[in-house]
Amino acid sequence: MAELRKYGWGEAHRPEPAFPTVRVYVWELPVRVSHWFIFLLVIVLSFTGYYMHNPFIVAQSGTTFLMATIRFLHEVAGFVFIAAFLLRLYWFFMGNSWANWRAFMPVHRRQWRGMGRMVAYYSFLRKDLVHQVGHNALAGVTYLLMFTFMLIEIITGLTLYTQVRGKWALGWLFNWVPGVFDIQHIRLTHFCVMFAFFAFVIHHVYSAVLVSWEERNGLIESIFTGYKFVPKAELEEDAVLSKAD
């Protein structure tokens, strides 16, 4: 408790860093646009999708068109979601080194070591986290998992869609799926993965706030503006490392 009294609960014990920081354009526009579209659409799709699973509002009047409207919203939102996902996919190859697909794949020993350090940090076995200009290796793997979940949602969603309006190219692409996996298990998967998004959103917002607090580099703001404030030495080292990749 003496420690606590010494430092207090405010920001006073964490003075502004004395070393110079550089303003770096980390998250380019397609990254931010796809991020916020996916954020918005996950909310819309979860709400409408849950309603389609369990219509918790039962209409009493004869003039509403509730389920049809919600189903329509879900389908439209689904296709916009696919567009946002494809934009991000495109930027895996066209974007800067922090948006590149290599930043998500743990292929280097350095990334595995970084992941171990982050796990140690989260489980209180390590005091300080590893500073990164982009995202750390553990976050990269988590996002890779989420991209996989998104792909599963897209494939199962389009499969269910072809059951209703399966024509032409979409039908040709996805009509084989119910022959391999029963359509009820496609539905179950499509429903259960939604909760992975819920769990991820909670963890994602929390860890972003936590890391932003630790690094004091404007991490939270960066997903709006694209800019982070990074110590010069860190940026230089990051440039060397990404060249080494």
Place this chain on the structure above:
Amino acid sequence: MLPSNHSLSGVLQQKGINRRRFLKFCSLMTATLALPPRYIAQVAAALEKARKPVLVWLQFQDCAGNSESILRSSHPTVLEVVLDLFSWEYHELVMAGAGHQAEAALERVVREEKGKFIAVVEGAVPLADDGVYCTVGGRTALEIARHVCPNAAATIAAGACAWDGGLVRAHPNPTGAVGISEAVPQATVINLGGCPQNPVNTAAVLVHYLTFGELPAVDQYSRPLFAYGRIIHDQCERRAHYDAGRYVQEWGDEGHRKGWCLYKMGCKGPQATFNCPSVRWNDGTSWPVKAGHGCLGCASHRFWDTRSPFYDRLPTVPGFGADVTAGEIGLGLTAVVAGATVVHGIASAVRDRMRPMPPAVPPPANNEPPRKG
């Protein structure tokens, strides 16, 4: 039994079925096959000329429900016309003969009508323990099926059990039952799923065969597209209530009495394809959803396993109890993550206070020199 060279029109005249009723039957068949009305004349002409092909009806691991279904057509046209279109030489449930006589009739058909007769199979074929779980006249179902079906012009699998094993094959399937196309892969099989199959569809397949000389177009499960090509939900008379958001919440409530949508009661109409809502049962009287009960998806592939629980929207999640729903598991997971996050947040705040002052110079980003690879 009439000699097989008699034409249909003569037989119908003898039975007192007039031309008007015959043409009504032809238009029902044309409509069921989703053909344009101009085909009515072609169907009628083909049936009049038909020379009574031979049909044998085999029963294996079954409840005779599909036989009952076709015999229960209270309106005489379907039964009589279908019965009179074909020379039914063997059908355990209805034939007069028994024992060696009956089996000899089956043998005669296979020998003399080879490649010309139609075989209808009802019930699954057990494969476990050399097929001892179903024997007829001392021969196993598998032996009979292997003997009869490849010699038939076509085999019609009537009902869920003959198609994919049905109830008999449902988990844990102690007799190792399979459908007829799995038991006898070399046979030409058309599957008429459903528990039971709809006699109108059986008649339509036979009429299609007589009219065009071939079996109708089929889907990936070899089911005729005219009967299994459309989702029940899209043809349902309660669909307007679904779109409007009016649902039955429990049996006998206001919505149930008013005929609202049975979606929340686990109706599998949205995930089942069948022409049940348009053809209906008992000569177009009713069908399950019209009678106030959700669809079980009985015409879907292995529906006892894949469409259960019948009164819930989704299957149960493997590894959890039968009465835990996917939604409960998902919300539980979300709650655990939220709780863990709160605890972690408090712990992180405490750690931050316990930490000494940060150094004035930045630590290196990674505590190691950059290396290749």
